[in-house]
Amino acid sequence: EPTLPEAPLGPAPHYGPPRLQRLAGRAEEGQRNMPKESPLSMALQILVPFLLAGFGTVSAGMVLDIVQHWKAFTSITEIFILVPALLGLKGNLEMTLASRLSTAVNVGKMDSPIEKWNLIIGNLALKQVQATVVGFLAAVAAVILGWIPEGRFQMSHATLLCSSSVATAFIASLLQGIIMVGVIVGSKKTGINPDNVATPIAASFGDLITLAILAWISQDSHPYVSFLVCAFFMCLTPVWMVISSKHPASRQLLYSGWEPVITAMLISSIGGLILGKTVSDPNLAGIVVYTPVINGIGGNLVAIQSSRISTHLHFHSAPGEVPDEAKGCYYPCRTFCGSGANHRSAQVLLLLVVPGHVMFLYTIHLMKSGHTTLTTIFMAVYLAAALLQVFLLLCIADWMVHSMWKSGKDPDSFSIPYLTALGDLLGTALLALGFHFLWVIGDQDSDVGD
Numbered sequence: 001e002p003t004l005p006e007a008p009l010g011p012a013p014h015y016g017p018p019r020l021q022r023l024a025g026r027a028e029e030g031q032r033n034m035p036k037e038s039p040l041s042m043a044l045q046i047l048v049p050f051l052l053a054g055f056g057t058v059s060a061g062m063v064l065d066i067v068q069h070w071k072a073f074t075s076i077t078e079i080f081i082l083v084p085a086l087l088g089l090k091g092n093l094e095m096t097l098a099s100r101l102s103t104a105v106n107v108g109k110m111d112s113p114i115e116k117w118n119l120i121i122g123n124l125a126l127k128q129v130q131a132t133v134v135g136f137l138a139a140v141a142a143v144i145l146g147w148i149p150e151g152r153f154q155m156s157h158a159t160l161l162c163s164s165s166v167a168t169a170f171i172a173s174l175l176q177g178i179i180m181v182g183v184i185v186g187s188k189k190t191g192i193n194p195d196n197v198a199t200p201i202a203a204s205f206g207d208l209i210t211l212a213i214l215a216w217i218s219q220d221s222h223p224y225v226s227f228l229v230c231a232f233f234m235c236l237t238p239v240w241m242v243i244s245s246k247h248p249a250s251r252q253l254l255y256s257g258w259e260p261v262i263t264a265m266l267i268s269s270i271g272g273l274i275l276g277k278t279v280s281d282p283n284l285a286g287i288v289v290y291t292p293v294i295n296g297i298g299g300n301l302v303a304i305q306s307s308r309i310s311t312h313l314h315f316h317s318a319p320g321e322v323p324d325e326a327k328g329c330y331y332p333c334r335t336f337c338g339s340g341a342n343h344r345s346a347q348v349l350l351l352l353v354v355p356g357h358v359m360f361l362y363t364i365h366l367m368k369s370g371h372t373t374l375t376t377i378f379m380a381v382y383l384a385a386a387l388l389q390v391f392l393l394l395c396i397a398d399w400m401v402h403s404m405w406k407s408g409k410d411p412d413s414f415s416i417p418y419l420t421a422l423g424d425l426l427g428t429a430l431l432a433l434g435f436h437f438l439w440v441i442g443d444q445d446s447d448v449g450d
Contacts, residue, residue, distance in 0.1 A: 039344050039348065042193075042196060042344065042345060042348060043348050045192060045193060045196040045197060046196050046197075046304060046345075046348065046349070046352070047352070048197075049197045050300065050301070050352060050356065051356070051359075053297070053300045054293070054296070054297055054300075054356055054359070054360050055360070055363065056206070056208050056296070057207050057292045057293045057295075057296030057297060057360070058292075058293055058360050058363050058367075059207075059208045060087070060207035060208045060210075060211050060292040060293075060296070061288070061289040061290060061291065061292040061293050061364065062289060062364070062367060063208060063211045063212060063215065064083065064211055064288050064289065064291070064292060065288050065289040067211070067215040068080075068279065068288050070215065070218075070219060071219070072160070072215075072218040072219055073215075073218075076157050076160060076161065076218075077146065077276055077279075077280060078142045078143060078145070078146035078157065078161055078276070079142075079161065079164070079214075079218060080272060080275050080276035081141070081142040081145050081146060081269055081272035081273055081275075081276050082138055082139065082142045082161065082165055082214070083211070083214070083272055083275065084268040084269070084271040084272040084275060084291075084295065084424045085134075085138040085141065085142070085165075085265050085268040085269045085272055086135070086138060086165065086168055086169060086172075086210050087206070087207050087210055087211070087292065087295070087424070088264060088265065088268035088299075088417075088420055088421055088424050089131060089134060089135075089169055089172070089173060089206075089210070093127045093130055093131055093134075093173055093177075093261070094127075094173070094176045094177065094180055094206055095299075095303045095307075095416045095420060096261075096412065096413055096416045096417060097123050097124075097127055097177065097180055098180050098183070098184065098194070098198035098307070099195075099198070099303070099306065099307040099310060099412040099413075099416055100123065100410075100412045100413060101119065101120070101123065101180075101181070101184045101194070101198070102184065102187075102193075102194035102195045102198050102307055102311065103195075103307070103310060103314055103412050104119055105184060105187070105188050106194070106195065106311050106314075106315075107311075107314055107315065118247050118248075118249065119247070119249050120181050121247060122243070122244055122246070122247025122249050122250035122251070123247075123249065123250050124177050124178075124181070125240045125241075125243035125244035125247075125250065126244040126250040126253055126257070127173055127177050128170065128173060128174060128177075128236070128237075128240040129237055129240045129241050129244060129254065130173075130257070130258075130261055131169040131170055131172075131173035131174075132166060132169065132170055132234060132236070132237050132240075133237070133258075134169060134261055134265050135165045135166040135167075135168065135169025135170065136162065136165065136166050136234070137262060137265060138165050138265050139158075139161045139162040139164075139166065141265065141266060142161055142165070142269065142272070143157070143158045143161055143162075145269060145270075145273050146276075159227060162230060163217070163227050163229065163230035164214055164217045164218045165214075166230045166233050166234065167213070167217050167229050167230055168210060168213045168214045168217055170233040170236075171213055172206070172209050172210040172213055175209060176206050176209065180198065183197065183198055184198055195304065195307045195308045195311050196304065196308075198307070207296055211292075217229075241254065253413055257413055257414075259414075260414045260415075260417040260418055261417050263417070263418065263421075264417035264418055264420065264421035267418075267421035267422060267424070267425050268421045268424045268425065270425055271295075271421075271424040271427075271428040271429070272428075274425075274428045274429055274432055275287075275288075275291055275428050275432075278428075278432045278435070283439050284432070284435045284436070284439065286435070287431055287432060287435050289364060290364075290382070290431060291427070291428055291431060293357070293360055293364075294357075294382075294385065294386050294389065294428075294430075294431055295423055295427040295428065297353070297356060297357065297360070297386070297390075298386070298389045298390050298393055298423035298426065298427050299419070299420035299423040299424065301349045301352065301353070301390055301393070301394070302349075302390070302393040302394060302396075302397050302420070302423060303416050303419065303420060304345070304349060305342070305345055305346060305349055305394055305397050306397045306400075306401055306411065306415045306416050306419055307412070307416070308341070308342060308345050309342050309397065309398065309402070309411070310401055310405075310410075310411040310412045312341065313401070313402075313405045317405065319405060319408045319409075319410075320405075320406060320407075320408050321405075321406075322402050322405060322406050330398070330399045332395050334398060335394055335395050335398040336350070336394075342398075346394050346398070349390070349394065350387075350390060350391060350394065353383075353386055353387050353390045354383055354386075354387065357382070357383055357386050358379070358383070361374060361379065361382065362374070377438070377441075378438060381434040381437060381438055382431075382434060384434075385427075385430035385431055385433070385434045386427075386430075388430060389423065389426045389427050392426060393419060393422065393423055393426065396419065396422060397415065397419055400415050400418065401415050
C-alpha cells in the first residue's frame with residue numbers, strides 16, 4: 001500500500017481520506033478535545049438563559065397584547081402577518097450567528113485575535129445584509145397574504161408595512177448582533193459552553209426589542225419619514241455586502257445562505273396568517289399574549305439541540321459522513337433513548353417544557369396581562385400543545401441536522417432558520433387549535449377568548 005509522504009517541517013500534510021485529514025487538522029490544533037460536561041452541569045447552564053429567554057418572550061407577549069389595540073394594528077391587520085416573520089429573524093439570523101460562533105469557539109477558530117475579529121465583523125455584516133433583504137421580503141409576503149383573501153390592495157398600507165419591516169429588521173438585528181458577540185466572547189472567557197447559552201440569550205430580549213421597535217415605527221404619523229429611513233437602510237446594503245465579502249468565513253454564505261432564511265421567513269409568514277385570522281375572531285383574541293411565549297420557547301430549545309448536534313458533528317465527522325447511530329431510517333427513539341451527550345440534552349430540554357411554561361403562564365397571570373383564566377383544562381390543553389411542539393421539533397432537528405451534514409451543508413447556517421420557523425408555525429397552529437377546542441367545549445369559563 002502507498003504510504004503518506006512525510007513532512008520533516010511544518011504541519012501534518014493534508015493527504016489521504018477525510019478521516020486522516022481531520023486527524024491531521026486536530027494535530028495542528030493541539031489535540032483539542034470535545035468539552036466534557038455532566039448532565040447536571042448542562043442543565044444548569046441551559047436553565048438560566050432558558051428562563052431569561054422565557055421571561056423575554058413573556059414580556060413580548062404582554063407588549064403584543066397591548067399594541068394589538070393600537071390604531072396601526074387595528075387598521076392594518078397585515079401587521080400581524082409581519083409579527084412572526086420579524087420575530088423569526090432571531091432564529092434566521094441571531095441564533096444562526098450564535099450557533100456558527102459557538103462552533104467556532106469550541107473547535108478553536110477564535111483562539112487567534114485576528115481570526116476572531118475577522119469572523120465577527122464578516123458575520124455581523126452578512127447579518128445586516130440578510131436582515132434588510134428579509135425584512136423587505138417579509139413586508140412583500142405580508143402584503144400579498146393580506147391582499148389575496150380580501151381582494152383589495154392599498155398602497156398606503158404597503159408603504160407602511162415595507163418601511164416598518166425593513167427599519168425594524170435592521171435596527172433589531174444590529175442591536176442583537178452586538179449583544180450576541182458579547183455573549184459568545186464572554187462565554188469563551190468564563191469557560192461556559194456557548195452552545196448551551198448563546199442561542200437562548202440571543203432570543204431573551206430579541207422578541208421584546210423587535211416588537212417594541214415595530215410598534216413604535218408603525219405608529220409614525222409622518223409616512224414619508226419612515227419611507228426615508230427605509231430607503232437609507234436599503235442603500236446601506238451594498239456597503240455591508242462589500243464588508244462581508246472581504247472575509248472568507250462569510251463570503252460563501254453571502255451567496256449560498258439565502259435559501260434557509262427566505263424559506264424560513266415564508267414559513268413564519270404562514271404562521272402569521274394563522275395568527276391574523278385568529279386575532280380577528282373576537283372569541284379567540286386572548287391567544288395573542290401566549291403566541292410569542294410558545295413560539296419563542298420552542299424555538300429556543302430546538303436551537304440549543306441543533307447547535308449541540310452540529311458541534312458534535314464538527315468534532316467527530318467529516319462533511320458527508322454521519323455517525324453509525326444516525327445511519328438508516330429515522331425513528332423518534334433515536335433522539336431521546338441513549339446515553340450520548342445529544343440524547344441527554346434532548347431529554348433535559350423536553351423535561352424543561354412543562355415546568356418552564358407553568359412558570360411563564362403564572363407570570364402572565366400575576367402581571368394581569370392574560371385575559372384567560374388559568375383553569376385546569378386550559379393549562380392541560382396549553383401544556384399539551386407546548387409539549388407536542390417541542391417533541392416534534394427535537395425529532396425534526398435530529399433528522400434535519402444529520403441530513404444536512406450528510407449532504408455537505410453546514411447545519412450551523414442552514415438548520416436553525418428552518419427549525420425556528422417550524423416552531424413558529426407549529427406553535428401558532430397548535431395554540432389556535434387549542435383555543436378553538438376550549439371555545440367549543442366552553443371550558444366553564446366565559447373569558448377564554450376575551
